[in-house]
Amino acid sequence: MLVDSHCHLDYFNQPGEVEAVVARAKAAGVGEMVTIGVTFSQSKQLIDIAEKFDNVWACVGVHPDHAADVLPVVTPDALVELAQHPKVIGLGESGLDYFHEKAPKDIQADNFRAHIRAAQASGLPLCIHARNADDDIVRVLKEERDRGGEFGFLLHCFSSTRALAEAALEMGGYISFSGMLTFPKAPDIRDIAKDVPEERLLVETDSPYLAPVPFRGKRNEPAYTVHTAAMLAELRGLTPEALADLTTRNFKTLFRKAA
Numbered sequence: 001m002l003v004d005s006h007c008h009l010d011y012f013n014q015p016g017e018v019e020a021v022v023a024r025a026k027a028a029g030v031g032e033m034v035t036i037g038v039t040f041s042q043s044k045q046l047i048d049i050a051e052k053f054d055n056v057w058a059c060v061g062v063h064p065d066h067a068a069d070v071l072p073v074v075t076p077d078a079l080v081e082l083a084q085h086p087k088v089i090g091l092g093e094s095g096l097d098y099f100h101e102k103a104p105k106d107i108q109a110d111n112f113r114a115h116i117r118a119a120q121a122s123g124l125p126l127c128i129h130a131r132n133a134d135d136d137i138v139r140v141l142k143e144e145r146d147r148g149g150e151f152g153f154l155l156h157c158f159s160s161t162r163a164l165a166e167a168a169l170e171m172g173g174y175i176s177f178s179g180m181l182t183f184p185k186a187p188d189i190r191d192i193a194k195d196v197p198e199e200r201l202l203v204e205t206d207s208p209y210l211a212p213v214p215f216r217g218k219r220n221e222p223a224y225t226v227h228t229a230a231m232l233a234e235l236r237g238l239t240p241e242a243l244a245d246l247t248t249r250n251f252k253t254l255f256r257k258a259a
Contacts, residue, residue: 001031002229002244003251004222005176006093006127006156006204009035009049009056010042012221022053025222029244031055032251032258033222036093036127036156038063040074043082050087057258058085059127061092067111068103074111079118089257091115092127093156096140099132109140116144116151125152125174125254134164141171152254157206158189165192169200174254176202179212179220182231194235202254203229203247 004025012021025033032055037043043060050058060082062074079091094115096108103111119126130137145151155168157178165175175196180186193201203225205211211220212227226240233243252259 001248002029002203002225003248004030004033004205004207004225005154005202005251005255006036006178007033007207007222008038008209009033009222010045011208018049018052021221021223022056025225026055028223028226030222030225031248032057034059034089034255034258037061038093039066039069040078040082047082047085047087056087057089057255058087059090059092060088061094061115061127062111063093064095064097064108064111064129065100065102068107071107072110073107073114076114076117076121079115080122083118083122083124086257088124089255090125090127090154091119091122093129094126095129095131096133096136097129097131098136105136109136112140113144116140116153117148119151119153120144120148124257125154127154127156128173129157130155130160130164134160137164138167141168141173145171154202154254156204157210158192159186162188162192165196169197174200174202174250176204177228177232178204178206179210179216179224179228181228181235182213183216184213190231190235193232198236198246199250199253201232201247202250203232 207220
């Protein structure tokens, strides 16, 4: 069984569409999936989706692109309260995005720190979005760890530098690879994927975005996790079955509430 550790099921919003997407994922061997929050209000709606399916979990949080939508930023207490629901297994996605920079950097940082503190208070892991902000991601992670202690986290849809990967791994983080791993122009990501310790690897789609080869340019969905997993298995010299077992075990280790 594979787990799609990061998707956005609420974006499949036509009547009956989520049900069809979940069914196709299960038929493809993707037994569980995690639908991810990008705004606080939308995160509440994700819980409703997760409640409908035994094999769907949710993370709740505010994406850095939306950090300034409602000010002041969401508090750790508000996140912890929402995360008490039995189908909520993590926080996020939060982090820093200096590529789009739809919110000022200081507000993004405040939002990021609030999520880290919620992760520390709840014991749930944090799903991190990192884009063009590697140095500040590392700095904030280290500062918050020194301030409030250890916390679990996952760098999702990894597309950053080896330096960020190594810093995250040193702090106990996990790394998840998406369909970008299959793109012809992503040799650096594939090189990093070869070297991540096997006990820290996860896979995802980030659907409906970033469809893997052979579906590049089309809408992505959780069933396509199998293509990213196949590429990762090839890179690591594993059978698809072994890679599935490995990444699912890692998912259950990190997201203990889903075990």
